[in-house]
Amino acid sequence: MIKKSKYKTINWGILGLGNIAHKFATDLLTIENANLYAVASRSQNKADQFSNKYNANKAYHSYKALVEDKNIDAIYIATPHALHKEHTLLCLEHGIAVLCEKPFAMNAKEVEQMVTKAKEKNILLMEALWTYFLPHYQYVLNAIEDKTLGSLKKLEADFGFYRAFDNDSRLFNKSLGGGSLLDIGIYPIFAALSSLGIPSKIEANATYFENGADSSCDMVFEYNKAKAHLKSTLLEDTPGEAIFYFEKGLIKINSGFHAPTTVSIIQDKKEETIDFNYKTIGYNYEIIHFNSLLREGKTESNIMTFAFSKQLIRTLDLVRKQINLVY
Numbered sequence: 176m177i178k179k180s181k182y183k184t185i186n187w188g189i190l191g192l193g194n195i196a197h198k199f200a201t202d203l204l205t206i207e208n209a210n211l212y213a214v215a216s217r218s219q220n221k222a223d224q225f226s227n228k229y230n231a232n233k234a235y236h237s238y239k240a241l242v243e244d245k246n247i248d249a250i251y252i253a254t255p256h257a258l259h260k261e262h263t264l265l266c267l268e269h270g271i272a273v274l275c276e277k278p279f280a281m282n283a284k285e286v287e288q289m290v291t292k293a294k295e296k297n298i299l300l301m302e303a304l305w306t307y308f309l310p311h312y313q314y315v316l317n318a319i320e321d322k323t324l325g326s327l328k329k330l331e332a333d334f335g336f337y338r339a340f341d342n343d344s345r346l347f348n349k350s351l352g353g354g355s356l357l358d359i360g361i362y363p364i365f366a367a368l369s370s371l372g373i374p375s376k377i378e379a380n381a382t383y384f385e386n387g388a389d390s391s392c393d394m395v396f397e398y399n400k401a402k403a404h405l406k407s408t409l410l411e412d413t414p415g416e417a418i419f420y421f422e423k424g425l426i427k428i429n430s431g432f433h434a435p436t437t438v439s440i441i442q443d444k445k446e447e448t449i450d451f452n453y454k455t456i457g458y459n460y461e462i463i464h465f466n467s468l469l470r471e472g473k474t475e476s477n478i479m480t481f482a483f484s485k486q487l488i489r490t491l492d493l494v495r496k497q498i499n500l501v502y
Contacts, residue, residue: 185466186212186248188271190262191254192225193345195276197477199251200229202458212217215241236450238262242269249469251303252276255345255354257502260285263300267292272299275464278357278491281502290481299469301461302484303475304365306433308460311451314438315419315426319370324442325422330403332363334433335391335413340384346409347388352502354388356381356494360407362399362433366417366489367396370426371488373486374398381498382410389500 177392187203192214198446203211211231219236226234242265249272252262260280266273273293279302280286280487293300306312324379328341340347347353356378357371367374374396381392391408406413417432418425424442435453439446468476475481495501 184210185248185469186246188213188215188241188244189243190215190250190251190252193223193253195466196253198456199253199458202455203462204229204282205455205459210298212247212314213241219350220305238265242266244272247271249274250338255418256357257281257350257352260289263289263420264292266388267296267298267300269299270296272301272469274301275300277304278352278361278402281352283485283488283492286485290485293474297474299474300417301465303477305458305461306362306365307479308456308464309429311436311438315428315451316369318426319419320356324424324426326400327418327419327421328401330417331366332366332403332417332432333360333406333413334359334415335406335408337411338409342386345384345444347384349386354489355409356389356392356405359391361491363405364430366485367405368490370397370419370485371396371401371403373441374403377493377497380496381500389498392494392498396496417455430465443478474483
């Protein structure tokens, strides 16, 4: 049976209280009829501090206690990648809708298990790939679909920043899915899949840290009449742009293309920049979408569909196979 929200206000729980959970909680507070009801960490002190900062009703020292709270309508999973499947299944077994941070899981097999369980329980599940819901990105997708500048011929997208190697950091922990590909390479790959679709051929090359985690990955996706040149790296700061080349001009999502930013349209040697006047970090858009689905009793997003999430993780798996990256 579909679990609709019992309340006009949707009570949220956050499972895992790292950096991204702080961003999510900050934007959750800006949304009408949404409440941060409970948070959970393996440390009671960390849970208390987080709860106090964002005025949550409850703070739990275990994930089990969180999912057993009957007042929670939805849980945002913000634990390391390798734990996404386990924690998603835990929530679904307790009848709670799940918004799980990207990447959905470590591989296609895990994602399949998560989706199967959500369908079996008839409960809403969605991958939290926030970029899909940002107004500037939707604007570009509409321009591609409308062929405003003709057909899309080429995409260049990169995401890179420098971090000194730290074997104790989650970012570099291979067993937790650390490295450039799953953490940030997912965004350029997402840009290609959402704009050009499934590639006919993939070429990929990578460099590695001393512990085997990938430090950078360069990819070329080939299509019938287009190409996508994609890059992720933890070795240097890159422009962080997504540039879409059309028959009659180009559209550039400016620096930080995966996050709230501006869009430049260049045609006939003229450039126009569109500012979307973002007032938040940007997580509110996916939360509002998820809240609407929950209130309507839906079990799958019409934007971040199961089919798209499966294709995204399958593509990541194919890239990993090419660069011999095994978790």
